[in-house]
Amino acid sequence: MSLQSSIVAEFAITYMRFLDADGQLTQDLPESLNNPELLRKLYEYMVLNRTFDAKAVALQRTGKMGTYPSSGGQEAIGVGVGAAMQQGDVLVPYYRDHGAHLVRGGKIEEIYLLWGGDERGSDFATLKQDFPVAVPIASQCLHAVGVAKAIQYRKQTRAVVTFIGDGGTSKGDFYEAINLAGVCKLPVLFVINNNQWAISVPLSEQTLCKTLAQKGIAAGVPGEQVDGNDVLAVYEATRNALKKIRAGEGPYIIEALTYRMCDHTTADDAKRYQPPEDVETYKKEDPILRLRTYLASQKLWDEEQEKALYAQVKHTVAQAVHAYESIPAQPPTAIFDYLYATLPHDLIEQRDVLLASLGENHHE
């Protein structure tokens, strides 16, 4: 005998893309993407992202930078999301969304500085309200809901966008954040970079979930999955989500499905655990190549533009490296100067110990 039960709630998760791995359209582009300038901008920033990123890895390899988390191969996510944001919105990133920082007008050398072991890398020159990189996984999601709560309290129409990795969605903070966002209808978008690895832990050992977008169901927060190697899908999903969020409809989750084509960080060796077949497969899904093929097919991009772009990007990155390498060191007392608005008396004593240990010429 089977028991009678009535259905009291139903849910579905959808998947969206515009460009397949071969750069072919899978559906007509919406109005918003019928915009050659935008498409070129997305392409250019992805190329900038990849170029600055390769340079960062090189700087690390030559001892000029510390451990660095590459975003190579995942440029569509940061760039696509960042491009759909407005200037007054607040980005609350994790460590693999460099593209969003760049496309929002953040400086490249800020990223180099941070991973070069210098706190000034988080003192953004332009993006005054954006959060610095969150190293403790998932913690940024709660800061994002806090920022969103402040925006809601002040009745502003700004939105907050926060990023998290697939591994990060296993941590309580992620869930507590989406739950609060849901119940308070906060203006916040959660973007999950599902690159299928958390360092060496594959998604299949991270969760039994079929999709990560469905995690929103636990909080009553709607979401969808998009092709995270299709910058057009990422951009469009973000644009739509932010429109709804600004209209007061509450939070949203976008799961961007991709694959981590790089080592986790420069301290990692992905060959120890990633199956080479996977890497081969996903190579063909490259987000930059894909968009370039499409742009070329539409006669929106040619060899000459390509050459010019690479020349320009190379120059931009070289300038950033120069800026990074020529910034004078912070004074030793900087380790005390930003702890509190005003240095408490007990720390003045300790600062003096530091200065004394450095000898006369460092005294103030």
Added chain:
Amino acid sequence: MSLQSSIVAEFAITYMRFLDADGQLTQDLPESLNNPELLRKLYEYMVLNRTFDAKAVALQRTGKMGTYPSSGGQEAIGVGVGAAMQQGDVLVPYYRDHGAHLVRGGKIEEIYLLWGGDERGSDFATLKQDFPVAVPIASQCLHAVGVAKAIQYRKQTRAVVTFIGDGGTSKGDFYEAINLAGVCKLPVLFVINNNQWAISVPLSEQTLCKTLAQKGIAAGVPGEQVDGNDVLAVYEATRNALKKIRAGEGPYIIEALTYRMCDHTTADDAKRYQPPEDVETYKKEDPILRLRTYLASQKLWDEEQEKALYAQVKHTVAQAVHAYESIPAQPPTAIFDYLYATLPHDLIEQRDVLLASLGENHHE
């Protein structure tokens, strides 16, 4: 133009009950519940639960016990779940499932001792593997998955059952636990006592979710909602879930929907925040009355049995109170004796300070 998206995942949550508020069957009872002995046992333990519970409140009011969390009105959940468990299973409770402790053969006076401020209340005489009450909300869920992991490692067929409140499901630990349970296919059942209040915070301010069972979707863990005032539904859902769990099918979630008819604890005054209409409505849903009506309608219970039961239960509770009140105090050194398997040297010194402060007659 609307975007094309394909559905990649679908979910549904169901609701089940057998007895409505008037004690009428809403569907035929399954085999397992066509068992007068079992039905009477469920009834008797619910009555015991309510009686011992009222006594606990009285003991607190007369200064003979500390703050106490009543389970009045929610007896169907603890009793229904506990009755469906096997002896070798492990109960990892929160503080409102006294019924499960009782029906599993735990002693009443253990509960009095605990809330009477005596650690010996958690040194269960019979339920050697069951966990003590978890005061920090939701933490017990992670202990439960740890126990389940141990059981799985040892290839045993025991199951773990843990309880949590509606408020508790907002906390990261709950989510981290169900996620681990899902991905490791652990033999654990999560029972959510959705009494619609977390102290003074109503469910509507706790989460945007329509059901709490759907929280499992975030972890790929199946679940269902049942009428938490229908002990038959609670029992049957638990029985089915444990059968699947023992068969290696992995974790399950049961949301038992009820209403907190009592103050949160004896330190609380629910009149400050609960709408009186709600209380009136839910009074009619009483789990004990409902089952009694049904039993009477089936000629499985009469006035005489009722009288005998109450007399017996009164006696049992009185005995437990006597046991509680006559247990000699712990020796002062007990505060040191169970910290470590062997007392470290620095604590021997501190224990001596304690003894010295108590005067000569306490010296060993």
Added chain:
Amino acid sequence: MSEITLVEAVTQALAYELAHDQDVLVFGEDVGANGGVFRATEGLQKRFGSDRVFDTPLAESMIAGMAVGMAAEGLKPVAEIQFLGFIYSAFDHIVSHAARLRNRTRGRLSCPMVIRAPYGCGIHAPEHHSESTEALFAHIPGLRVVMPSSPTRAYGLLLAAIRDPDPVIFLEPTRIYRKIKQNVPDDGQALPLDRCFLLREGSDVTLVSWGAMLTETMAAAHTLETQGISAEVIDVATLKPLDMDSIIQSVEKTGRCVIIHEAARTCGIGAEIAAQLAEKALTSLIAPIQRVTGFDTIVPLYKMEHLYLPSEARILTAVHEVMAFE
């Protein structure tokens, strides 16, 4: 003007700042309609609306993490953790973010937030409702830690904490929430967040304490007076930063020091004070420093918590030993 309890002084300070600064928000579990489980936020939601004073879902990491985000945007969140024993899941956001955001961004973003939590034993509550773990926070660079011991200081220090541009952990002694009443004018006057308070002058021994333990400490000082021993009593009040100058000054005068705290002994704040005295006032010490503290045990459930808590008798014994030393 009527006299108020410590918990009422907390409410009064919250109301004052809510009324005078639109950026102040008060939130936590049950702080809204219920007015807090200790009634510390009684009436505030009614008076200031549920935009300003609101309940949160049950999630301490969320409460602290959300406060960090709000504070970075320029608000002044005052979050309640229902009991100090439940703060540990918020610990990551306090240690890793609240304490660090200003330093991390070289001053671009900051964290002007307060976390209030009731602490301490003596109220016959269940496990985890009795802890006094202020030392954990005092060890963390970037935080301030405050523990008031009277209605007057609760009011003035809480105002200061809310106005402070950096994160403050504000721990309220449940044991004396309603024990003492004082006349506390609602004048918006803050007290300094970096200074000890001298509760009693004396010449033979310095008693250093904070929070609820000042009850037993002051009682001991009175008893000592009848025994011809003149005790100076210092209420540290702000534990981080620590006003060692005032303590050293007193010990230089008396030559003897007994530190009293409810927290577990090992690595408590008493250790820090004793260490600094051993470094900076060694030659002034006529007798070894004594600490009268909670034991390094779990705080017992309530039937035995009186054994845990430093008693007046234990304070007196320590002082007598210190006085007898030669």
Added chain:
Amino acid sequence: MSEITLVEAVTQALAYELAHDQDVLVFGEDVGANGGVFRATEGLQKRFGSDRVFDTPLAESMIAGMAVGMAAEGLKPVAEIQFLGFIYSAFDHIVSHAARLRNRTRGRLSCPMVIRAPYGCGIHAPEHHSESTEALFAHIPGLRVVMPSSPTRAYGLLLAAIRDPDPVIFLEPTRIYRKIKQNVPDDGQALPLDRCFLLREGSDVTLVSWGAMLTETMAAAHTLETQGISAEVIDVATLKPLDMDSIIQSVEKTGRCVIIHEAARTCGIGAEIAAQLAEKALTSLIAPIQRVTGFDTIVPLYKMEHLYLPSEARILTAVHEVMAFE
């Protein structure tokens, strides 16, 4: 027999216990196929199978909470937290449960678990990868806290930690993971968990330290020797329980004490040691106690972390001051 590094000694100890006790399980983030981000669990999954050595989802509260449940069922979980800076979300389960389960149940259930975490600065890592917050754990009754300073002690102490019937926090110094090599016989011999190690005898001053800082401390002792100052060096190794008897004995001999630790100064374990000396060995002290410690600041990002870390020079300055005192 070949010499091994400290991190290899950790692997060796884990392998020994895995081989000899079926109840031992090793888990954490990336400890499986990847062998841990520092390779501390290299090869263990291959050798013992993924039932015994496994990766967990990314959730520190879960790692600790699951360990509590496993330990209560009689297993001996050895959990890795990838860096000490990420332990805070596990703090609640460590403080509220692991440390308390035996006491809570009057010995019915217990928590024989180990949490391993790499700690300390000096490896050019990002923020939160450089902390040394052992004092937070030393303050918590019910825990043991251990920090090895060499391959030999890493092996012996980790064996002891795993075999201990109560929870142990085992903190591994990343800065010297591969700095020193020693011949460490794989003989399954544990070292005691409640005793200091005397690394060097001396008569003028006692240097007390633990973990990675013993590198600078021993270097200072050698330099001092060339300056005619004889330094005794103590490796505390087990910080909770603290073997004060050995430290006091040494200070009674030398009359001078300098404590060196990497952690922030305020309420560090140096404070506890200094406080106990001030209580129990005051009359033996010829000079004030000195602490050479990390500053009460956030550990700076790597360009400036050398300024934070106590240097040999800072240790020497302190010793010279202590020697010059009169």
